[in-house]
Amino acid sequence: MGRQPLGQLGGLRVLELGSLIAGPFATRLLADMGARVIKVEPPGGDPLRNWGMVTEEGSLWSMVQSRNKESVVIDLRRPEGQRLARKLAASVDILVENFRPGRLESWNLDPNTLREDNPRLIVVRISGFGQSGPYRDRPGYGSTGEAMGGLRFITGFDDRPPLKVGVSLGDAVAALFATIGTLAALHRRDVTGRGEVVDVALYESVFSLLEAILPEYGYARSIRQRRGNALLGSAPSNVYPTGDDRWITIGANGDSIFRRFCAAIDQPRLADDPRFADNQSRRANVAALDQLIVSWTRQHELRELWEILVRAEVPAAPVYSIADVVADPQYQAREMILRLMGPEGIGELLVPGVVPKFVDAPSSVRWLGRAAGADTTTVLKEIGLDEAELERLARGSIIDIGGARRPMTATAVAME
Numbered sequence: 001m002g003r004q005p006l007g008q009l010g011g012l013r014v015l016e017l018g019s020l021i022a023g024p025f026a027t028r029l030l031a032d033m034g035a036r037v038i039k040v041e042p043p044g045g046d047p048l049r050n051w052g053m054v055t056e057e058g059s060l061w062s063m064v065q066s067r068n069k070e071s072v073v074i075d076l077r078r079p080e081g082q083r084l085a086r087k088l089a090a091s092v093d094i095l096v097e098n099f100r101p102g103r104l105e106s107w108n109l110d111p112n113t114l115r116e117d118n119p120r121l122i123v124v125r126i127s128g129f130g131q132s133g134p135y136r137d138r139p140g141y142g143s144t145g146e147a148m149g150g151l152r153f154i155t156g157f158d159d160r161p162p163l164k165v166g167v168s169l170g171d172a173v174a175a176l177f178a179t180i181g182t183l184a185a186l187h188r189r190d191v192t193g194r195g196e197v198v199d200v201a202l203y204e205s206v207f208s209l210l211e212a213i214l215p216e217y218g219y220a221r222s223i224r225q226r227r228g229n230a231l232l233g234s235a236p237s238n239v240y241p242t243g244d245d246r247w248i249t250i251g252a253n254g255d256s257i258f259r260r261f262c263a264a265i266d267q268p269r270l271a272d273d274p275r276f277a278d279n280q281s282r283r284a285n286v287a288a289l290d291q292l293i294v295s296w297t298r299q300h301e302l303r304e305l306w307e308i309l310v311r312a313e314v315p316a317a318p319v320y321s322i323a324d325v326v327a328d329p330q331y332q333a334r335e336m337i338l339r340l341m342g343p344e345g346i347g348e349l350l351v352p353g354v355v356p357k358f359v360d361a362p363s364s365v366r367w368l369g370r371a372a373g374a375d376t377t378t379v380l381k382e383i384g385l386d387e388a389e390l391e392r393l394a395r396g397s398i399i400d401i402g403g404a405r406r407p408m409t410a411t412a413v414a415m416e
Contacts, residue, residue: 007034008361012186013092014038016069017076017085017109019046021142021168022126022202023098024065025175030094030182031068032354032363038092038379039069040085042076043400045372057343058369064351066369067340072380073373073400080398082108087383089114089121094182098126101136111197121195122185124178130201140202142170149206150213157228174205235282236261236289239319246302247319250293250309253279257314264312265296326350340368373402 012035016027024039024046031037039046052061072088075081086109089095095114097104104110104125111123125131128140146152146169147162156163181198189195212233216222224232231237234253242248252261255278259271270276270292275285282289297305302318309316318324331337336353354363376399377390385393393399 007363010034014094015088015092016096018098020048021171022174023096026178027096029179037069039071041073041372057346063368068366070375071370072376076107090118094122096124101131124198126178126200128202131199142168145170145202145206148203150210151206154224156226158226170202170206174202177205234279235286240297242302244301248305249317251315260312261314371402373400376401
């Protein structure tokens with residue numbers, strides 16, 4: 001099926017039937033690592049095309065989420081569209097979807113049937129509550145996963161309502177688990193010759209992040225509460241104000257690190273104070289300790305604080321805005337801020353680089369998300385459709401043929 005990109009997953013073919021965040025994020029990761037991703041969108045395109053900051057050329061978020069993907073528009077609600085999807089599924093290695101359980105089956109795209117036609121097919125299913133259980137049929141977004149997964153309850157300050165983080169974390173975590181599951185299924189397929197169904201639930205993905213919260217409850221009926229920016233298990237570890245009205249994180253919670261920290265702030269005797277001599281003592285007296293640290297951090301500007309703590313080998317970092325991120329030399333050296341030409345009328349965009357890094361077969365960003373349906377003709381011709389059939393399907397609104405493909409190349413942002 002057409003040219004194969006370089007990268008760790010070069011040669012793999014992925015069919016994306018999802019929309020919005022979790023499923024498309026997982027396929028974005030696979031595409032960054034070299035897989036060829038064919039994104040099937042409904043007529044009008046993925047709803048993400050109208051989310052976030054929307055320009056005349058479309059959503060900036062969608063341009064990033066759909067990078068390295070080919071766009072095909074097919075109406076999966078209609079039998080002929082379902083037939084095309086089945087043909088596509090027979091030609092790929094991996095199918096990723098994030099609809100409510102039962103949706104694929106209602107479209108005559110039951111994974112078991114698809115795997116009968118293509119025994120090596122790996123089907124990755126992402127949903128709010130998974131493919132089984134009493135909540136299976138309930139709708140679920142990242143927000144519901146964060147709430148029921150226990151994350152929202154512990155996020156924020158104890159005198160305020162539960163708080164969300166500033167991004168769709170539940171969707172992102174589910175996408176990461178979907179990617180891990182996909183790679184595990186690929187390994188198993190190498191052994192058995194057969195594909196697998198990967199079942200990822202958003203709430204379970206979030207729940208898996210909760211460290212010792214569950215055993216603490218089971219052992220002592222302890223229910224962790226919101227503690228703001230403080231790290232519950234050790235001290236000091238918090239976010240502290242600076243003299244220039246910025247913020248810095250300091251994690252001086254190991255005994256040897258704390259001793260170096262005390263020397264760095266010109267209070268070496270604090271390390272021998274019985275209130276702060278070991279981690280459990282520091283935890284018990286964390287309010288007094290944080291007050292001492294705040295009185296020191298407020299006397300210095302952020303950059304000075306950071307330099308002092310780096311010299312003392314104390315883990316610390318500024319709390320960055322996106323402007324700080326773009327200007328930082330570490331981000332630049334690691335090619336995490338890329339310049340990519342957007343569609344006509346947009347010009348050059350800043351785009352996140354790829355994670356993780358590989359030495360011999362690096363990942364790459366080869367183009368931003370294309371116009372909806374830009375690759376419909378190319379992809380469907382590869383599975384046997386001719387011009388006459390394409391024209392008939394387009395006239396019947398089964399498919400949509402979008403704009404021409406725009407090749408785009410990425411380069412690292414130059415330091416100013």
